[in-house]
Amino acid sequence: xxxxxxxxxxxxxxxxxxxxxxxxxxxxxxxxxxxxxxxxxxxxxxxxxxxxxxxxxxxxxxxxxxxxxxxxxxxxxxxxxxxxxxxxxxxxxxxxxxxxxxxxxxxxxxxxxxxxxxxxxxxxxxxxxxxxxxxxxxxxxxxxxxxxxxxxxxxxxxxxxxxxxxxxxxxxxxxxxxxxxxxxxxxxxxxxxxxxxxxxxxxxxxxxxxxxxxxxxxxxxxxxxxxxxxxxxxxxxxxxxxxxxxxxxxxxxxxxxxxxxxxx
Ligand code: F6R
Numbered sequence: 001x002x003x004x005x006x007x008x009x010x011x012x013x014x015x016x017x018x019x020x021x022x023x024x025x026x027x028x029x030x031x032x033x034x035x036x037x038x039x040x041x042x043x044x045x046x047x048x049x050x051x052x053x054x055x056x057x058x059x060x061x062x063x064x065x066x067x068x069x070x071x072x073x074x075x076x077x078x079x080x081x082x083x084x085x086x087x088x089x090x091x092x093x094x095x096x097x098x099x100x101x102x103x104x105x106x107x108x109x110x111x112x113x114x115x116x117x118x119x120x121x122x123x124x125x126x127x128x129x130x131x132x133x134x135x136x137x138x139x140x141x142x143x144x145x146x147x148x149x150x151x152x153x154x155x156x157x158x159x160x161x162x163x164x165x166x167x168x169x170x171x172x173x174x175x176x177x178x179x180x181x182x183x184x185x186x187x188x189x190x191x192x193x194x195x196x197x198x199x200x201x202x203x204x205x206x207x208x209x210x211x212x213x214x215x216x217x218x219x220x221x222x223x224x225x226x227x228x229x230x231x232x233x234x235x236x237x238x239x240x241x242x243x244x245x246x247x248x249x250x251x252x253x254x255x256x257x258x259x260x261x262x263x264x
Contacts, residue, residue: 001224002231003211003248005239009199012235013042016131016197019231021050023129023193029060031121033130033188035141036065036083039197040133048091058094062124064117065101066132066141066188069177070155072104078169079104102153102181114153114181121187130191134198137161138206138219142182145218151184185223193229196221198238207234208241 006012020043023030034040050056065080074081081101089099100120106113121127132140137159143151144159157179158166167176188194198207210221211232217223224230239245 001211002251003242004231004233004252005245005248006233006235008235009042012197012199012233013046015233016043016195017046017050019195020047020129020131021056024056024058024061027128028057029062030128031062031064031124031126033127033183033191034063034065034084034088035131035133036067036080037133039199040131041087043131043197044088048088051092056092058092060098061094062098063094063100064121064124064127064183065099066130067180067182068102068104070104070106070179070181072177074101074104078166104177104181106181110155110181114155117153117181117183118187121190127191128193130188130194132188132194132196132221134196134203134206134210134221135162136165136202136206138209138221140185140188140196140221140224142180143185143188143220145220147185147217147220149215149217149220149223150186152186153181153183156180156182185220189223189227191227193231194224194227195231195233196224198232198234200235201237201240203234203238204241207232207238208243212243 004015006015065084068080072079076082084101102117134140137145139162142156142158144156144162163176163178170176206219206221209219210224213219213222215222215225
């Protein structure tokens with residue numbers, strides 16, 4: 001596990017964008033796993049900035065989003081379809097047919113639909129680089145506490161904490177989604193590399209539990225401790241409850257000096 005400490009949200013976003021841009025440059029047909037949420041906004045803006053400089057080509061890139069609210073149409077401003085179009089896809093030369101986001105309007109056989117999403121990921125050759133945010137309760141995707149650490153894409157009921165966190169994005173009085181379709185922890189673990197971003201004091205406890213706490217289904221991000229290639233990029237506030245901050249800083253300094261691929 002590599003823990004990169006950044007002074008603030010802007011620096012965190014630049015660092016994350018650099019890693020994604022590097023992945024696209026070194027493999028133009030890379031398969032990216034994408035997340036939505038406020039934490040990813042700076043990263044997408046920075047990737048778009050780099051793209052506009054002319055050094056990135058997304059025409060062969062394939063993407064799979066982690067999740068989507070159930071019962072929210074793709075043109076709803078709070079849908080993850082809308083988020084991805086507005087904040088990323090419309091600004092780069094990605095082929096719409098190569099972008100995949102779970103269908104929140106699916107009805108009927110959810111299991112069959114979720115299995116087909118997993119199948120699409122497999123047929124594309126698996127996810128090379130998965131981007132994640134983290135919820136206040138330590139969720140990744142919408143894998144709420146007590147999600148199986150072997151789970152696959154499925155329908156999940158959201159916790160009241162997550163529903164409250166999402167409420168601010170919806171118009172007062174509007175019905176807030178209570179369920180989502182999300183990749184499972186097992187699906188996320190299959191990605192070859194994982195990048196997880198966290199910003200702000202409200203994430204500090206979840207980050208400390210995920211990096212330094214026990215591996216537990218109560219904090220599903222802690223499952224990332226089992227993955228061989230995970231990079232946490234966190235700002236000062238989100239890092240405020242980490243016990244081994246000084247050590248993570250020293251690893252960053254030594255890595256820069258040795259000019260080597262950082263330790264994981
Ligand atoms: C979004 C997702 C969620 C968010 C998490 C943090 O696709 O899967 O796990 O990453 O809830 O959201 P923000 O960044 O809005 O705090």
